Amino acid sequence: MFKQWAKDISLMLIANNIITFENREAYSYGIELFLFKTSLYIIVGAIALITHTLIPSAIFVVSYMLLRQYSGGYHCKTAETCMIVSILMYLIFLLLYKLDYGDTKIFFLISSLVSFLPIAIFSPVENINNPLTIKEKKKYHIIAVIIVVSLIAIMLLSYYFTVNNVFYAVSYALTADSVLIILGLRRNKNEETCNESNSSDG
Numbered sequence: 001m002f003k004q005w006a007k008d009i010s011l012m013l014i015a016n017n018i019i020t021f022e023n024r025e026a027y028s029y030g031i032e033l034f035l036f037k038t039s040l041y042i043i044v045g046a047i048a049l050i051t052h053t054l055i056p057s058a059i060f061v062v063s064y065m066l067l068r069q070y071s072g073g074y075h076c077k078t079a080e081t082c083m084i085v086s087i088l089m090y091l092i093f094l095l096l097y098k099l100d101y102g103d104t105k106i107f108f109l110i111s112s113l114v115s116f117l118p119i120a121i122f123s124p125v126e127n128i129n130n131p132l133t134i135k136e137k138k139k140y141h142i143i144a145v146i147i148v149v150s151l152i153a154i155m156l157l158s159y160y161f162t163v164n165n166v167f168y169a170v171s172y173a174l175t176a177d178s179v180l181i182i183l184g185l186r187r188n189k190n191e192e193t194c195n196e197s198n199s200s201d202g
Helices: 002-015 021-051 054-071 079-099 102-114 116-122 134-160 164-201
Strands: none
Touching: 002 021, 002 079, 021 054, 021 079, 054 079, 054 134, 054 164, 079 102, 079 164, 102 116, 102 134, 102 164, 116 134, 116 164, 134 164
């Protein structure tokens, strides 16, 4: 859906001499990403307004997106699948925030602290089909570590002072990101194994 819309828009831009045909793929990708993010933010914003959780939702989205941008991790095959998974993750966050169980709070306190290790050690987990340069990897790693340390400090302060909207948002963002990093590492390993097997068979 998003890919087709992006292709149609890029063709329209070419027809109106706004972009060249040679740059179509780059613009098409950028437009697809813009459409996806805009749609996701609109849906999340609407749900946040309906559920009266605008502040914790905003904190979660900013924390998660900021960290994920530099830490990398698992990526869905299509934008549509990514949209569904992202919304489900957000809905789970809202459910846990609304329930606010004591045991859940302890779980996220521990899980967010443990999350430091995979994020700090393995970031950035790149997409095997879109590798980063050595310079980019070093830069992303440093930024990811700075972000995760900052978020953990915010999480601990919010836990100590019982600021639940901040605590749940940040701790869930840390936990979700570390899970996606682990899944991303596993996928990259499986894909590398498949590529090696195909090469040996050839």
